[in-house]
Amino acid sequence: MKDKKSLGYEYLKGLWEINPIFKQVLGMCPTLAVTVSVMNGLAMALATTFVLVFSSLLISSIRKLIPNQVRIAAFIVVIATFVTIADLVMKAKFPALSKALGPFVPLIVVNCIILGRAEAFASKNTPFRSFLDALGNGTGFLIALVIMGGIREMIGSRTLLGYQVLPNGFEPWLIMILPAGAFLTLGLLMGLANFYVDKKKKLAQQELIQKYRKAENTIEVKGQEA
């Protein structure tokens, strides 16, 4: 590796800088489908993170053994194995949750985040770095899903994690727990995220300009003095 980045960065970048949902726009299907409540979102994100972390770890440890031509197929087999583990464990330990998530637990196989991280990161980096990267991306995914689930559950059914948080006088918006609400919420959230990024960029630019101007002024002043 030419440019060694700090280990902390490998983890932290997944939270916001390359957040799988808001920045890479990967893995949209589960994000939209299961975030009816915080609990569902949390369960889905934890299952995905489990698969992501272990498949990244395994793929990066055997990355030198996999021939380049069949790497995608090999990745998919590795991922499918961990997804099967997650699916069976969920079915055995949390049958209600597994039913609520429906086909979306097995569908983690085709979640682009996992294959994306395997292809873009784990196949080129050491196991420890891949582990941190996968954990970071998983956390980023978890944050996005919990925010989505929180907003939809709060407005759609007045509760948060099953506890009522809004007063009875508040009429729940049924649309928020219907498919249309998922699209609208995510669209607005992404718009907000973009707005924030744009604003930050503009501020940084202005600061830079001001700094430059100040420097210019001092040079001018110095020139006059001379």
Add this chain to the structure above:
Amino acid sequence: MDLLLIFISAAIVNNFVLSLFLGICPFLGVSNKTSSAISMGMAVTFVMVLTAIVSWILYFIVLVPFKLEFLQIPSFILVIASLVQFVEMVIKKVSQPLYRALGIFLPLITTNCAILGLALLLSMREYSLIQSIVFGLGAGAGFTMALFIMAGIREELELTDVPKPFRGVPITLITAGLLALAFMGFAGMI
């Protein structure tokens, strides 16, 4: 009657994209132009029908009798991946124009969750072979329709003045939300 119900349910009432959230990636990625939306929709429908047949045979004739249901996920994904590869090769040999129309979209389909979702749903609902084929056709038709409508809207959207932070994916998601709202009107049909 039963078959018609399955078709309408898969195509309209429980539309794969707008109410089951399957196949969102191509829905967001390939819905820029109506022409490519139709090509993608056709490719997906074609692969869906084939997948329905193959995964039905795999699940009910091989996996269930041998009590190997736990191998469902890896076997389905491998079968779909090789099926798509095979279809690509056949189309390339048989018809060049069709290959040019569908070609670039075929590899993308492998990781399309709508295809795997279809295979999982039909094994979960225990459809018969004929029902599975109709289900695949309906799902494909619904996917094509959603993609086509979205592409039509997005072509118009190009000309409008959208607030800057909402350009691109966010406005597409909001449009899809309104579209899903419209599709909810069909909910009482079945």
